[in-house]
Amino acid sequence: MKPLSNLISQIPASLTLAVNDRAKALQAAGKDVIALAGGDPDFKTPEHIIEAAFTAMHEQRATNYPAPMIGIVPALEAIAAKMARDNDVQIADPRHQIIITPGGKWALYLALSAVTNPGDEVLILEPYWVSYPAMVKLTGGTAVPISLDPDDNFRITAEQLRAHLMPRTKAIMVNTPCNPSGRVLTAAEIEAICQVAIEADLYVISDEIYEKLVFDGRQHLSLAAQPGMAERTLTINGLSKAYAMTGWRLGWLVANPDIIKTATRLNSQAVSCAATFTMHACVAALNGPQEAISQMRDAYQARRDFMVPALNAIKGIACNNIEGTFYLMVRFPGSRKNSLELAEALLEHALIAGTPGIAFGQSGEGHVRFSIATAMSDLERAVERLAKAAPLIM
Secondary structure (H helix, E strand, C coil), X not given: CCCCCHHHHCCCCCHHHHHHHHHHHHHHCCCCCEECCCCCCCCCCCHHHHHHHHHHHHCCCCCCCCCCCCCCHHHHHHHHHHHHHHHCCCCCCHHHHEEEECCHHHHHHHHHHHHCCCCCEEEEEECCCCCHHHHHHHCCCEEEEEECCHHHCCCCCHHHHHCCCCCCEEEEEEECCCCCCCCCCCHHHHHHHHHHHHHHCCEEEXXXXXXXXXXXXXXXXXXXXXXCCCCCEEEEEECCCCCCCHHHCCEEEECCHHHHHHHHHXXXXXXXXXXXXXXXHHHHHHHCCCHHHHHHHHHHHHHHHHHXXXXXXXXXXXXXXXXXXXXXXXXXXXXXXXXXXXXXXXXXXXCEECEEHHHHCHHHCCEEXXXXXXXXXXXXXXXXXXHHHHHHHC
């Protein structure tokens, strides 16, 4: 038979999903594996959101294609109101500045596709979410990683960004709060990104899917709200993480009308639209009570407050405090193993599934990412196992 796609064959499989699948397979085989590799909240979707979707389906308001296809008007308006309320981003025309997508991942791909031409370079900050380089490659661009220093808590400076600028640099991808580092960008870091983006006339693709999961009273700052950034910023968000709705697959892209028009062309040919019933759920999520989101955030913060000191108390293990998300980048300073070997040793000797740090770029090497989006009882057991198995893991 004739060969399959060379481009797709060059795209690596997601290590996050691969580790998660292996953990589930071991669990199915009867092994007591503690799965800390994935990013799926262990909370339930708030009931009023589920009821809104069911009601819309029962009333036959959510069983046909949406009108317009980019999203039903109440959902577009709810997103616009949320952007104004939470992000200080004003959207004058929701029908031409927002597109609702089947998941935030597709919104990211649409954003990259809308601004990238073959040969364009896209700056990505290490450690990065595993899918960023693959998405850039699939859109014909070249991902240019910027390795941030773990000893400096992965801090971003304008000098680092300028050092990687080239004539074909087109955009920079930013994720705050950051998966996997747990960093929430400071006002100084946001200013540095904006300064370089304006100087070099770059688009900024701002992944803000974890914006509600910010700890210790910190403030999430949106790139699009900064002076001079509204037209050049593509904001990606969704319901998966903050509202415990990963399986609903509902995200959105906010950008200037020309970008949305371009993204809509690809969307219409590739996926048509997001599921209509999820759009009704979106209205309920964004316009309804928000107490559950605060409760989930506080639970993640409590888990962080337990895990970070507990891990640092184990000889040979180190973990920086995190400012948001539900991920920890755990280091093993005395080990000679690389992150793939560390993850394998964790699974073998402690029955703990974590994601190798190399999945997130060279800055992640020497780390294993743990997700704390699981029950406190599992985290307590994980710490006990690590304390016993640490000498074997090294």
